[in-house]
Amino acid sequence: MEWKEHYQRWMNFEQLESTLKQQLQNLNDTEQEEAFHKPISFGTGGMRGELGPGINRMNVYTIRKAAKGLALHIEEKGEEWKRKGVVVAHDPRHMSKSFALEIAKVMGVHGIKTYLFTDIRPTPLLSFAVRHLKTANGVMITASHNPPEYNGFKVYNEDGGQLPLEPSEELMELVKSVDNELNIPVLSEQELNAQNLLKWLEDEVDQAYLKKLESMAYDHDMPKDDLNIVFTPLHGTATSLVERGLKQQGFTNLTLVKEQVIADPNFTTVASPNPEEHQAFTKAIEYGEEVLADLLIATDPDADRLGVAVKDNENEYQVLTGNQLGALLLDYILRHEQFNQGVMVKTIVTSEMGRAIAKSYGVETQDVLTGFKFISEKIKQFESTHEKQFVFGYEESYGCLIKPFARDKDAVQATVMTAEMAAYWNKQGYTLYEALQQLYRKHGYYLEDLHSVKLAGLAGQEKINQMLQDFKQINELNVDGLKLQYKEDYSTLKRTNVETNEEETIQLPKTNAIKFIFDQNSWCCLRPSGTEPKIKFYFAVKGETEQEAQDKLQSLKETILNLVKVEV
Structure with missing residues (x-):
């Protein structure tokens, strides 16, 4: 079917959602072609795109189509997998909450139970929730650090990792098999409740995650009150878990960037909610200079990426790269923990400095393609063969995983470990910046x-x-x-x-x-x-x-x- 036929099919659909109908009528010829020339597809982070009408856009109908494909994928595995159900979380972006509920409405038609969080949650918590609840799959509604006009649909397997290549391709074939995204049957929320096909999650998964987070600490007795931390979630999901996680570890000297604690889908105070870009630290630096902070921490809206800024030798805040923070964390972990046949996993575009650090501690390095799902696949492989032990996984784009109770990059874990690492180096008389310079002098x-x-x-x-x-x-x-x-x-x-x-x-x-x-x-x-x-x-x-x-x-x-x- 040509794109113009798809466009007309939408224009002629009498029940088309009113906002989408208005947007559709306002598209020019070029915009029409871009919105309808092909179905939206999966990339390294799942299905992600601009909000709006069309088969190549994120909207209630493409969400239903993706959910329908996932329901068919679960059905193919049998009744046991249907009983396991699906857990869905969402970030504060435009349409995220309604998209999450739409997934439940589609799943319900297939007799698949959905666990839905009552409010916004980070991506790593969704990964953890799949494992904790033992569901068949998980879905995260997020577009991570993309601009406000984007949203996305990330699918997780039963291990809590993003859907690998082969199952992802199988899922997309099932999605393609759905003939008409405009006519996918759904149950109402009332029908879901009546049939016990919808369970709302409040704080129980958070509590279980925080217990795992607490167990990560290498030194519970190290003084931590002296470390002065400023934290911003960049209008996203991380505030509650980060604040609770730091405080349970003894980090009480914490200042939140109040303007950016607000879960704002427009990300009003930043040009881009991406901690990879230094402008995202503008507010945090203002707060840091006011309270004389040792450590500035920023997470992206779905809290899988972490950015850190520390004072340099001129007493100016320097934003560390993902490669630099990863090197510091790897070295800190290996200073404090022994591994049997340990392996550090990084992507092909991540710094070779990590390999040099790992080698100095007798730890192997394995490279994977870009995309954290490849790191989670390695963890599963190590666990199944028992021949290797996962040490640490990271990528240059500000994402890492320290402990595999989650299976996606986890900025909450990384925040708590970075704070502990900064306190450790403070105790030795060094800043994190000085600790990094030591690594450079040692490894190049x-x-x-x-x-x-x-x-x-x-x-x-x-x-x-x-x-x-x-x-x-x-x-x-x-x-x-x-x-x-x-x-x-x-x-x-x-x-x-x-x-x-x-x-x-x-x-x-x-x-x-x-x-x-x-x-x-x-x-x-x-x-x-x-x-x-x-x-x-x-x-x-x-x-x-x-x-x-x-x-x-x-x-x-x-x-x-x-x-x-x-x-x-």
Whole structure:
């Protein structure tokens, strides 16, 4: 069916929800095509897109279609799986609460019970809830740190991890099999209650999670009142669990950024609710300077990503990168805990500094594709074979997991552990910034950077695809001070030695990414975002000194970005 036929089908649907009907009538030709040219699809973070009318948008009908597909997926597994039910959580975004209830209404038609939280909850709590309640699946309604016009539908398996590739593909086939998203039958909330197919969750899962959180502490007796913390949830879900988690560990010197504690779907006080972007710390820095805070902490709206700012040697707040915080946490964990055949897991675009730290403690490192579901898959594999022990998992995009009682990146865990780590280093007479400098002096100056090029719309997607194809043809790159050694094409799973042209197979699933590996622990990688209309350029170098690393990084960035005529 052509996109115009889909558009007319919606226009002619008399029962179309009134707000969507009005929005539909206001679309111009280009907007109509973009909203109807293809069904919304799953990426590394599940189904995510702009709110609005159309089969390529997030709305009540595409939510119902996704929920219908999930119900069919559960039915295929049999009656036992239907009895397990589904747990659904949501963030404060526009339509999140109503989308969560719509899932329950669809599940009810299939006799599948839904557990729904009465209020907003973080993504890691949803992951934990799947395991705690032993449900067949979980769904998180969130678009994480995307702009306010976005929302999403993330599916979790019975292990609490995001749905892996094969089940995700199977689910999408079932979703595609749903003929007409406009006519999916649903039960009313009253019917759900009458048939005992809806259970509202209040605080019971939170309490169970907090007990697990408390058990993470390495030093319960260490003085913590001296550590002065400022925290912002960036208008999201983390306030309650973070505040309670810190206080039960003894961190009482806590200041909340009151303007950003408000669960605001428009994220009014920030240009972007993303702790990866330094502007998100503007308010926290104001508070920090006022109360003389040692540690500034920011979580994204669904509380799976954590950003941290600490004082540098000039007494100015510096926002740590995800790679830097991950390195600090890994080192702190390995200082305090022994592992039997321990493995640290990171993504292919995460700093090699973690590998160096892990090696210094006798811990193995394994790489996975970008997307935390691949890390959770590794944890499940380790548990099933009993041959390896999970130590820590992280990715450069500010996400990590310390203890696997959740199976997605967990900013609540990371917040509590970061606070304990800061208190530990304070006791030794160092700030976190100084602790990081110690790691650099010991392991080398690993520096990384990320540059994103946003290319929206159908034309933008074509440019992204062409850009990747062009880079895949490159076998020579002249970068001052660096020699190209290998090219890794993850779409073909071929690792090529550019000097000898010898090839070997990459033991990972296929994905659309290309990586260039230079000598001296330097590399760059290109991959399209799985959830946004942009392509990401990752850069990483190592130097003997900070200046040497900065020079290498600048040279690498200039060389690569000049090829696509992008300003550094």
